[in-house]
Every structure is written in structure tokens, then in C-alpha cells.
């Protein structure tokens with residue numbers, strides 16, 4: 001478990017940003033990742049009072065404040081139907097409601113957890129991250145950059161589309177062995193595959209192609225690895241079925 005030597009409460013995001021550039025300073029949102037991490041004692045920098053919480057409609061987009069907890073995403077009536085329903089589907093299996101009431105959207109993105117089903121759904125939806133310093137960027141850009149900036153909000157498109165999410169796991173609340181999310185908009189598929197067990201990646205391809213062919217290509221082209229749950233070979237073999245089910249909107253399999 002992470003050891004905190006001090007907890008600092010900055011007065012502004014500017015102060016928080018400067019503090020986080022110092023060695024051995026860690027941002028704290030829900031604080032749940034510290035339960036899994038062991039390492040050098042660190043200074044915690046509290047973000048909870050500085051960032052927005054809640055889900056609001058902004059024209060054709062949804063704005064999700066970084067301090068919104070996953071349980072809110074799971075239960076928000078606006079997300080229960082339609083193409084954004086893959087967001088609640090992607091967090092429903094993360095442990096129990098007690099943990100989902102602590103984990104924040106900003107923390108879930110900032111943690112860059114390789115098994116993250118939530119990141120997988122967000123990447124398929126082509127979500128954008130509103131950063132304190134970096135402005136509004138595609139979530140992919142944020143995830144591939146060094147973790148220096150503070151995520152203030154996430155933006156997701158509310159435009160109609162066809163989406164699906166599928167994951168394979170050993171038990172209801174276990175982390176996935178492999179997960180996939182797919183989104184079809186304006187003739188293009190965005191397909192994200194996570195828990196490979198590397199950080200989720202996304203591919204795009206035209207909707208004119210056969211679904212089975214696209215799914216087979218995903219199995220062959222996404223890099224897979226071994227961990228305690230499964231081998232790379234097993235992941236490669238199940239990937240086409242998971243991707244196809246996500247594209248067909250079939251949901252979670254166990």
C-alpha cells in the first residue's frame with residue numbers, strides 16, 4: 001500500500017499542477033489506486049475540491065466532470081439507453097458499488113490501468129479529455145503522453161451510433177481477461193481492445209468491410225501478452241469473437 005508522508009490541499013489548479021511537477025508528489029482523487037500500489041513514500045496532492053463533478057449535456061456532447069464517480073456513470077438515466085450505454089456497461093463489473101462510489105472518472109483515466117474496461121469504452125467512443133494545461137485533446141493523445149497534466153473533464157459525443165461492449169472474465173467482478181468496445185458512426189468503426197494486458201488501443205476501419213474479417217484482423221494485429229489470467233495465445237484466439245460480439249452489440253460474456 002502507498003505510504004503518504006503528507007497531504008497537501010492546493011488552493012488552485014495552478015498550484016496543484018506546480019506541486020505535481022515536484023518529485024514524490026502524487027495526485028489524489030478517489031485515492032483507491034494507492035491500495036494497489038507499493039512504492040516510495042509520497043506526498044498526496046488533493047484534487048477533489050478543484051475539479052468538477054457530474055454529467056451535463058452540452059449540445060451534441062456530454063461533459064463528464066473529472067470528480068464524477070463511476071457509480072454515477074453506472075446509474076445516470078441518460079446513459080441507460082442509446083450508444084453511450086457502453087459506458088455503464090464498462091464499469092458495472094468493477095468490484096462492488098462501494099469501490100465504484102470512490103473511483104473518479106479522472107482517476108480512472110489518470111491511473112491508465114491496462115485492464116480498464118472504462119478506457120476501452122471511452123476510446124471506442126472517441127472521447128476527448130479537457131486538460132488543465134493541454135486544452136481539449138483526443139483521449140488517445142492524453143494516454144500516449146507522459147502523465148503530467150490534470151484531467152478536468154471528459155467529453156463524449158451524443159450523436160447516434162451503433163455501439164457494443166464485450167468482456168470475458170472468470171467471475172462477475174473479476175478484472176477482464178480481454179475486453180472490446182466498438183462504435184460505428186458515419187461509416188467508420190472504432191474498435192478498442194483492452195486488458196491484452198497492455199493499455200487499451202484503438203483501430204478504425206470502414207463499415208463496408210465484413211464484420212468477421214475485421215474481427216479476425218483485430219485478433220491478428222493487436223499486441224497480446226501473458227499474465228496470471230491468460231496467455232497471449234489464448235487472448236489472440238478469443239479476440240475475434242469478443243470483437244465481433246462488441247460490433248454486434250451482444251454484451252458481456254463469461
Ligand SMILES: Cc1cc2nc3c(=O)[nH]c(=O)nc-3n(C[C@H](O)[C@H](O)[C@H](O)COP(=O)(O)OP(=O)(O)OC[C@H]3O[C@@H](n4cnc5c(N)ncnc54)[C@H](O)[C@@H]3O)c2cc1C
Pocket residue numbers: 026027028029030031032033034035036047051066093094095102103104105106107108109110111112113115116117118149150151152174175176
Ligand atoms: C480492489 C481494486 C480493484 C480494482 N479493479 C479494477 C478493475 O477491475 N478495472 C480497472 O480498470 N481498475 C481497477 N482498479 C483500479 C482502479 O481503476 C483505480 O484504483 C482507479 O481508477 C483510481 O481512481 P481514483 O479516483 O481512486 O484515483 P486515485 O487513486 O486518486 O488516482 C489514480 C491515479 O490517477 C491520477 N489522477 C487522479 N485524478 C487525476 C486527474 N483528474 N487527472 C490526472 N490524473 C489523475 C493519480 O495521480 C494517480 O496516479 C481496482 C482498484 C482496486 C483498489
